[in-house]
Amino acid sequence: MLRKVIKSNEFVIFLILAFLSLMVGTINPAFFSISTVFDILRAAIVYFIMAFGLLPIMIAGGIDISFVAIAAVTSYATHMLLIKYGYQGGIVPYYLIACAMGLLAGLLNGFLVTRFNLPVFNVSLATFTMWYGFNLFFVGATSNFDLPKGTVGYYAKFLITSQDPLVGTTGLHVSILYVIVIGVFIWWLLKYTTIGRGVYAIGGNREVAIRSGFNVTMIMLVIFAIMGILSAIAGVTQAFLSRYFNPVIFIGQPLDVLAAVILGGASVTGGRGSVIGTALGVLLIQLINRTLILTGIPVEWQKLVLGIILILFTSIPALRERRVRRMGHTTELLQE
Amino acid sequence: MGEEILRVEHISKRFGGVVALDDVSLSIRKGETCCLVGENGSGKSTLIKIISGVYIPDEGDIYVNSHHYKKLTPIESIHEGIQVIYQDFSLFPNLTVAENIAINEQVASGKRLVNWKEIEDIAREGLTKINVSLPLDVTVETLSTADRQLIAIAKALLAKGRIIIMDEPTTALTQKEIKALFKVINELKSQGISILFVSHKLSEVTEIADRTVILRNGKKVMDQDAKGLEIRTMEYYMTGREIDTSVITFAEVVPVTPPLLRVENLNLSHGFFNISFELGQNEVLGITGLLGSERTELALSLFGMLPADSGNIYVKGDRVEIKSPMDAVRHGIGYVPDDRITQGLFLDQSISNNIVVRIIEGLKTRTGLLDNRTKSEQANQWIRQLEIKTPSGELPVKSLSGGNQQRVVLAKWLASNPQILILNGPTVGVDVGSKAEIHELIRTLAKQGIGILLISDDIPELIQTCHRILLMRAGKIVGEFHQGEITEQQLYSELIAGTLVESSR
Numbered sequence: 001m002l003r004k005v006i007k008s009n010e011f012v013i014f015l016i017l018a019f020l021s022l023m024v025g026t027i028n029p030a031f032f033s034i035s036t037v038f039d040i041l042r043a044a045i046v047y048f049i050m051a052f053g054l055l056p057i058m059i060a061g062g063i064d065i066s067f068v069a070i071a072a073v074t075s076y077a078t079h080m081l082l083i084k085y086g087y088q089g090g091i092v093p094y095y096l097i098a099c100a101m102g103l104l105a106g107l108l109n110g111f112l113v114t115r116f117n118l119p120v121f122n123v124s125l126a127t128f129t130m131w132y133g134f135n136l137f138f139v140g141a142t143s144n145f146d147l148p149k150g151t152v153g154y155y156a157k158f159l160i161t162s163q164d165p166l167v168g169t170t171g172l173h174v175s176i177l178y179v180i181v182i183g184v185f186i187w188w189l190l191k192y193t194t195i196g197r198g199v200y201a202i203g204g205n206r207e208v209a210i211r212s213g214f215n216v217t218m219i220m221l222v223i224f225a226i227m228g229i230l231s232a233i234a235g236v237t238q239a240f241l242s243r244y245f246n247p248v249i250f251i252g253q254p255l256d257v258l259a260a261v262i263l264g265g266a267s268v269t270g271g272r273g274s275v276i277g278t279a280l281g282v283l284l285i286q287l288i289n290r291t292l293i294l295t296g297i298p299v300e301w302q303k304l305v306l307g308i309i310l311i312l313f314t315s316i317p318a319l320r321e322r323r324v325r326r327m328g329h330t331t332e333l334l335q336e
Numbered sequence: 337m338g339e340e341i342l343r344v345e346h347i348s349k350r351f352g353g354v355v356a357l358d359d360v361s362l363s364i365r366k367g368e369t370c371c372l373v374g375e376n377g378s379g380k381s382t383l384i385k386i387i388s389g390v391y392i393p394d395e396g397d398i399y400v401n402s403h404h405y406k407k408l409t410p411i412e413s414i415h416e417g418i419q420v421i422y423q424d425f426s427l428f429p430n431l432t433v434a435e436n437i438a439i440n441e442q443v444a445s446g447k448r449l450v451n452w453k454e455i456e457d458i459a460r461e462g463l464t465k466i467n468v469s470l471p472l473d474v475t476v477e478t479l480s481t482a483d484r485q486l487i488a489i490a491k492a493l494l495a496k497g498r499i500i501i502m503d504e505p506t507t508a509l510t511q512k513e514i515k516a517l518f519k520v521i522n523e524l525k526s527q528g529i530s531i532l533f534v535s536h537k538l539s540e541v542t543e544i545a546d547r548t549v550i551l552r553n554g555k556k557v558m559d560q561d562a563k564g565l566e567i568r569t570m571e572y573y574m575t576g577r578e579i580d581t582s583v584i585t586f587a588e589v590v591p592v593t594p595p596l597l598r599v600e601n602l603n604l605s606h607g608f609f610n611i612s613f614e615l616g617q618n619e620v621l622g623i624t625g626l627l628g629s630e631r632t633e634l635a636l637s638l639f640g641m642l643p644a645d646s647g648n649i650y651v652k653g654d655r656v657e658i659k660s661p662m663d664a665v666r667h668g669i670g671y672v673p674d675d676r677i678t679q680g681l682f683l684d685q686s687i688s689n690n691i692v693v694r695i696i697e698g699l700k701t702r703t704g705l706l707d708n709r710t711k712s713e714q715a716n717q718w719i720r721q722l723e724i725k726t727p728s729g730e731l732p733v734k735s736l737s738g739g740n741q742q743r744v745v746l747a748k749w750l751a752s753n754p755q756i757l758i759l760n761g762p763t764v765g766v767d768v769g770s771k772a773e774i775h776e777l778i779r780t781l782a783k784q785g786i787g788i789l790l791i792s793d794d795i796p797e798l799i800q801t802c803h804r805i806l807l808m809r810a811g812k813i814v815g816e817f818h819q820g821e822i823t824e825q826q827l828y829s830e831l832i833a834g835t836l837v838e839s840s841r
Contacts, residue, residue, distance in 0.1 A: 191450070192452075193448060193450060194442060194447060194449070195448075204428035204430040205426075205427070205428050208424075208426045212426070213440065214443055271428075271430035
């Protein structure tokens with residue numbers, strides 16, 4: 001059991017996280033503070049949510065990039081709609097309306113993929129471009145800072161706060177609770193429901209999944225619907241955390257989320273991936289993006305470091321395979 | 337032997353103008369192992385697909401458990417207890433053993449939630465039925481082909497399979513694993529389960545069959561008790577001609593110094609040790625051994641895919657470094673892999689493109705473009721010479737039968753004029769008729785001066801084509817036999833001797 005844990009992808013990424021934290025902390029002791037933790041978590045919240053939405057699709061063997069566009073169009077359109085009617089209330093209607101839109105947008109992807117048997121990536125490339133275009137052309141092209149009165153204090157609604165001599169009061173934002181609920185839900189879905197096992201089955205061998213009686217179309221629609229809803233939640237949450245609505249929010253971020261899910265052990269060909277791994281992957285990328293600067297490493301280097309880690313990570317399975325081959329354990333595969 | 341459980345009567349099936357099955361009748365009793373034998377294209381697969389409900393017969397009747405059907409749907413077939421184990425085993429490589437075994441039941445039960453304890457119980461029950469134990473929590477991709485097959489069988493039994501159809505189940509198994517499979521089949525028989533065993537490996541058929549049914553060109557040509565049925569008789573019915581193994585002329589080995597290929601103390605860590613041998617011109621040298629003998633690793637080392645750690649390789653007396661397949665090709669070594677589908681062919685490409693792929697550089701015109709006329713001329717020459725049965729060289733390779741595909745792989749290498757050809761299991765998955773023709777081809781190539789290393793565990797094949805046979809065990813050469821000095825039976829006992837030692841390793 002212990003050996004299985006040590007050999008797992010999750011453990012490797014945990015080690016990298018620990019190593020990077022130690023390194024950053026040694027160079028700049030300011031890193032070791034509760035406010036840093038809160039800061040990284042706050043930045044990671046929406047990435048957790050989007051990555052959890054992407055994970056089932058990657059396990060089923062698809063690569064999607066449209067979730068960022070869905071986050072942008074659902075949050076921005078909801079906001080523009082509500083302020084047009086002079087809405088001044090709380091945050092709940094934002095989530096409800098955006099989630100409904102996200103559900104439809106996710107189902108559109110799912111419909112195109114299942115009805116016409118198209119590759120997920122092709123469909124998502126199209127809807128990615130389409131939703132950003134739609135947002136800018138039909139909804140609005142400028143950021144909007146005009147928040148309803150009922151939502152103004154939300155950005156600083158903390159679960160716990162801490163006093164820091166340097167940065168003053170910092171806190172752990174309540175939306176971390178969404179992350180926990182969503183993470184547990186996706187974990188339960190993947191591990192304990194027939195749909196979730198179907199997701200792994202489709203990624204493992206799609207033909208056999210159909211032959212085994214899985215309703216592949218239904219499963220794909222469900223995971224795209226979940227992706228759409230989670231994207232909407234991420235979009236709205238980000239807008240309230242940063243206190244403005246941006247029609248092209250996240251436009252440069254889909255690769256960060258994809259990278260996080262892949263670092264977490266998902267395979268681009270499907271069949272593999274876990275919630276814990278994905279969460280660690282998100283943390284690692286946030287750590288790289290936000291804290292390497294504390295060590296004095298120039299910003300440009302952050303991408304380079306992330307790239308190197310990704311190369312190392314994606315080559316681990318290949319290297320392991322080669323070693324096994326050399327040890328002769330795959331003779332049964334080599335021999336007729 | 338129990339009562340009749342499945343009977344098909346006067347089944348005919350046509351595809352366009354081609355008659356796939358012509359008035360075929362067959363019945364299987366409870367607890368009976370019926371072997372369905374026939375060359376590729378004889379109608380075996382069509383018959384299986386009609387029984388499992390994939391195809392609808394044009395004429396005929398099907399009776400299962402005394403229920404009468406004009407045609408079966410896949411669901412009806414499963415409900416009647418018919419289970420087909422296809423060659424791909426229909427498993428999920430990324431899921432655990434337990435889940436693979438239990439997944440059908442999970443889906444069929446319509447349960448929305450997964451109870452992992454239940455999954456393990458189901459899996460354990462399935463494995464108990466065939467009396468094997470496998471770790472339940474490892475993923476299937478880490479298991480050997482033989483273990484995967486056991487999982488597929490357990491799965492079929494759990495689906496209340498009363499008639500289990502095994503489609504070429506031994507193709508990917510070693511001798512030892514085949515023995516284990518037969519033990520499981522006998523266990524199933526004793527539980528009253530009927531087996532329809534589809535194969536063209538006749539030596540296995542004689543071992544396992546209660547009754548043998550032979551199809552040829554869509555017609556049933558033999559249906560009789562397997563007792564006392566000789567392989568030669570079966571071959572005759574299968575091919576419609578007697579394959580005479582006694583009148584084989586071997587190429588004269590011309591003793592040349594230095595030898596064509598000399599291998600000296602070749603080592604691969606965790607692979608083989610101190611391998612030394614010589615291969616002469618015109619010679620066919622067999623290398624055999626069971627799983628774990630590392631014979632395939634040796635072949636891959638000589639071709640540069642798993643470069644050896646130490647030792648020397650000499651081609652025509654010159655010491656050569658073989659660190660990659662490119663090195664091997666440069667020194668005139670060709671390799672025909674055992675898995676021609678994934679390693680030897682571009683399936684969707686035309687036959688001629690596949691044949692010329694290795695000599696494409698030489699087919700360029702002055703402008704650097706491909707000279708299509710020379711290309712087809714070259715390809716057609718090989719199609720004629722190797723008697724590849726196709727109406728046109730422009731058809732995709734996947735349209736060919738296994739035996740003809742193997743010829744395309746051979747043509748590809750022969751076109752580049754190799755001096756040494758390594759053949760790894762050249763007739764795996766090839767029917768008897770084509771097999772004999774490929775053997776003849778190997779002997780002919782040797783006569784033309786090519787040195788051939790034949791890696792195989794097909795004993796008749798080794799005896800019928802090789803001048804010398806090297807036996808490997810656990811990475812070492814443990815025996816050398818000359819043509820004419822050893823019989824099939826002796827070689828077989830040499831091959832399986834020491835398996836006990838090996839398995840306790």
